[in-house]
Amino acid sequence: MCPPPRPSRWAPPWWAGVLPTVVLPVAVGVITLVGTLLTQPHVTPMRLLDAFGVVLLLAGPAALVVRRWNPPAVYAGIAALLVAYLGFGYPFGPVPLAAVTALATTLLTGHRAAAYAITAAAFPAVVLVRVLLRPELGFPLTGASGWLAWVAAFIAATELWRARRERREQAGAAAAEAERRRGSEERLRMARDLHDSLGHHISLINVQAGVALYLMDDDPEQARTALAAIKQSSRDLLHEMRATLGVLRGVDEEPPQHPVAGLARLDELVAATRTAGLPVTVEVAGDPRELPPSVDAAAYRIMQEALTNTRKHAGPARASVRLTYTEDGILMRIDDDGAGPGVLATGGGNGLPGMRERAAALGGSLTAGPRPGGGFRVDAHLLTAGVGR
Template identity: 65%
Template structure:
């Protein structure tokens, strides 16, 4: 919200002077015109004009000192009337000061000063006309006018506060979305780096071990390293390009999803991890967020299997398609070391759980019956439209 909006009506440097000048000019001209019909009033001289301008001049500080501006305008009007000068728009400066005080949040002082000024004017009238009855009709009219002015000011103040709250909520939602996007990018980078670096490490070990005895196998391992490092660079460029906004055209490589599951399983098999795939239910298109989360969960789970399950472990990936979502289960028959036991407190398992939770799903992980480790997730994805006929390849 701008400074002018926070400070209230007309808070800029130019309006701060323009409004008092306009109020002063209107008050003086209007009072001179009204004095023509008041022959028994005191002629409007320099002192009277000075008192009228005094109230208008107090409006210059109405934003910094709203109570002082209102009090000064009220005192100037009371002295003006006490000297028997003619009636006119002498209360205009006080009304503007009242509105500024209410809109700036100084409601209590504004109402106290306004009440005191009203009582003082009523006492002044009784002192000037002691033989007349109290001016109940006139006082009621002034009270009604004040009530209308106050009601309008309160409505405007409440409206401004609602608009400010809406804007703050929008800014907070934008910050939350940005934070969630950064967290999503961090998860993607973690999963991609963990998966590909792990593959590169395994294949590099194979190449070094077979460099002299089996050059052909070592060459295959080096080719796998090149392919995995190239894929890692492409994924990092695509992910970081979202932050930098430099990608002008559509991505050349497919977005991570279950359509790339065969490639993922092939990479793990080439790295020495036997992986089987089982699919239940008719395959169907999933929302992009669910499709990517499912792929990342499988990717990170297999990375953890390679790290913790041992060299002889096998893994099985089970995908279950249903009308209301997709279930994912990754089993291995290794040592059963949980992903949370990663050196340095790895974020693989918490990241997978956060992915599932963000989509309204669930994820559990732990030792499975018979030995080994199991990661099981359920991601909701209601089938709201008929299948397009293009099924993601597992």
């Protein structure tokens, strides 16, 4: 996991957000005015462009400044200005540019129904004004058809752009959500590892410290053995915590050098458990084979947590572990004959939920509860199908 980026100390100037809002309307206004003035000598308008015409001509581009405030209202207003401008008989040029820009903004902001409705009203109005002002020319069938085709093509291109932008936004949102979920899963995995490792090693240290204190005077040699076990267990705990904290800080460039949690450390786990005063027997059935790392680590952690819980809650007891390799994964059964499940009966703590989460993450299952004849039983089925090595 990479550390979050540092916030930038550079703050954009106040005009950085205003500039895009103003530049487009100014550009549209300049193009509209200059284009109309250049076109005027080549057309036969009923009325030459005057001051009032310039006001009508530039009112549409000016309205684009607030186009994102209410796109349908701005589009409707600009369309009305266009019809009014043409209705006064002023020369035609790139006059519809502001209306086309407002149409694009209305579509791109999701107001599709309003955009279609305003266009359906404005286009016939423009054609009608043309027919009323120049009846001697008749109905401009060719020109109207060409303009209608152009408007339809523009709308189709804008819709395609909008759809592609939405897909990109959705893909970005999905990628961000996937990254967030991966981060959450990684944090949960490390939290489970810390819980299991801390619980196991601290439980061993607590037991061995009690043995050392009890035998310090009567059996110094046994007390020395208990202290050696405490030293080894604390060293292992420090190694595992350093590896986990290194991942959290993102500072480890090389993989950890201490053994990775897995069934290859089963003998070590059993020996430490026996040293802590819990007799354990192990039985392996089926055809032992190398498991995917995620399954191997989950199997070890489940067994570690189950044995830790037995030491903490079962009282004087014996435990047995049975591993059965199957075609689709591995079956695990951890039994004890202690006085009872104690706190586990109420589901308290994080041990059982953590074990169930590990199994469920691999598509497997885990059940835990009192076993027939007394004691407690944990059954886990971890699947290897579909799990990468």
